[in-house]
Amino acid sequence: MSRTYERTRRAASSPRRHGRAGRRRGPVRVVLMVALMVAVLGTAGAGWIYLKLNGDIKTFDGSGLATDRPDAGSSEGENVLVIGSDARTDGNDALGGGSKDDIGRSDTAFLLHVYADHRHAIAVSIPRDTLVTIPPCRLPDGAWTKARPQTMFNEAFSVGQTEKGNPACTQNTVESLTGLRVDHTVVVDFKGFAALTDVVGGVPVCLPQDIYQGDLNPNRTTKGSLLFRKGQQTVSGRKALDYVRIRHGIGDGSDIGRIKRQQAFVSSLLKKIKSDGLTPTKLLPLASAATGSMTVDPGLGSAAKLVSFAMSLKDIDLHNTKFVTIPWRYQGERVAVVEPDASDLWAALKADRTVDGKDAGGNGKKRAPSGTASASVSGAGIDVAVLNGTTAHGLAAKAAAALTGHGFTVTAVGNADSRQYTTTVVEYGSGLRGRAETVARLFPGAELRAVAGAGAGVDVVVGTAYAAAAATGDGGAPASPTPSADPSAAVPDSVAHDARSADDDLCSDLSYGSGG
Known part of the structure; x- marks a missing residue:
């Protein structure tokens, strides 16, 4: 799957038009x-x-x-x-x-x-x-x-x-x-x-x-x-x-x-x-x-x-x-x-x-410690598409079965545009980071990646790391709780x-x- 990621400037490019009809009242309580x-x-x-x-x-x-x-x-x-x-x-x-x-x-x-x-x-x-x-x-x-x-x-x-x-x-x-x-x-x-x-x-x-x-x-x-x-x-x-x-x-x-x-x-x-x-x-x-x-x-x-x-x-x-x-x-x-x-x-x-x-x-x-993830990963109400980013046959279907077993709704299963993924990537659209993190807990070492574009949902592109885990029978096993963010993380300049x-x-x- 190939997508273009651009850092969008926060400022508006056009003036504010007429506001939404209805109430616009109230303080910062x-x-x-x-x-x-x-x-x-x-x-x-x-x-x-x-x-x-x-x-x-x-x-x-x-x-x-x-x-x-x-x-x-x-x-x-x-x-x-x-x-x-x-x-x-x-x-x-x-x-x-x-x-x-x-x-x-x-x-x-x-x-x-x-x-x-x-x-x-x-x-x-x-x-x-x-x-x-x-x-x-x-x-x-x-x-x-x-x-x-x-x-x-x-x-x-x-x-x-x-x-x-x-x-x-x-x-x-x-x-x-x-x-x-x-x-x-x-x-x-x-x-x-x-x-x-x-x-x-x-x-x-x-x-x-x-x-x-x-x-x-x-x-x-x-x-x-x-x-x-x-x-x-x-x-x-x-x-x-x-x-x-x-x-x-x-x-x-x-x-x-x-x-x-x-x-x-x-x-x-x-x-x-x-x-x-x-x-x-x-x-x-x-x-x-x-x-x-x-x-x-x-x-x-x-x-x-x-x-x-x-x-x-x-x-x-x-x-x-x-x-x-x-x-x-x-x-x-x-x-x-x-x-x-x-x-x-x-x-x-x-x-x-x-x-x-x-x-x-x-x-x-x-x-x-707040406990292991195995008892807490629940996909109830979360839609996710699963794509195979490797040449291993049936890997997306295997990942989809693991997700379904945890209550996720799998909306699509297929192959990614690229078949050269090593790390599993969980892509997510605006406002869906929390759901993406829940998905990532089933894929140890998965990378979270925000994508732009209206209507973008949550997609999993499984890589060769998942293929190796699946081959040993560990594919789809709950991961450890999501680790803390990279200590080098910084508040965006915008x-x-x-x-x-x-x-x-x-x-x-x-x-x-x-x-x-």
Whole structure:
């Protein structure tokens, strides 16, 4: 099989066209989790606040998590998915507008990678219009959906159309997209965001231009009243919510540009909390604002667990806290993931490589072994084509049988364009790295290779190494857990160039496109 692989530049080649009809509202509620992490640091030994927090914390059902999740790996780094829900239920319609019965989608999402040294962290934004494959997800009645390729990322949260959303489906989607295991997931809403900004006494922000009501609501026939003047100011409550919702009046009017301002907002909030400090009178309101509007995975479902996690973050300073966006390009009115840049980013995080190329692996700190792969390789819901890259007769059929035996759906069996493969290669299209890694666990030593092109799936091209294993009766035997990524892995230049540090100037790099 011969294909051309090109590194695509992340920048769009054409201006953003009219956005998708429907809601485009909501803040970066990741700030709630960040603030909570800081707040609970001062609660160790304070039993009274533990009881208050425990009463507020809500957890989601973990039974909807996929069975073919990525291996945890050996690094002590952690991955935390933070989802902002734009649901209007439970009183959130008063802040976000719309119907109180409106079922929300994931308005904003960050994957926060805490490096193994616990002195560096990076938050990777995933635009909600990103076209991904939503893997099989559990419905309220216990049934599982079929995989949905080329679907907008934010639709994963609304699978099942329940009031509380489907955070497990969003987590499954992120794991499938990145090939990284998500250790914890947090969902936050409008009310908690507004309350938090009030509690801290407002957050400094910067606007590149005057903003009017029409910039917040493009359906207005007039530009309306002035909401924000150009330059620096401090916002809180509803005003803060309006700031992070602004999209159409700045830059190219895209969600990509809004993500840049939301990242600046989170940075500013972190600076504010660190500069003000936490007094006993501020502690409980701050913690309550966060936990009262937050839903977490069962692994963070108590104050003690939250405190333990927060304590692990205490040595991360502002400069070592980075914000980036998944490598992207416009595909019509949607966002496509750029390969191989995206895969290079996930590999760098798995290897604990920072934006500036440092090894933040924590001096060799490793997780405890998570067990062998033989009991965990499940191909349920994964389609794969199998090609013979050698001259050995029937090798693709043998590999297909091994895959079928582990629950994979084999869509095609044939010969590759080239019959000179020595190493088995697992090729995968955009958003399918997690599935490719699952496939590769059945082929020891297999090489993962991202391919460009719409509609690219997961293909296995078996090489002579597999032919030798098959001849000895070992073909198709489960491999060891996928090893850590190459320690030489690096964050792609396209990502590193646009990274924001939490201590960057408040007014710098606030939009994407013209006018920003």
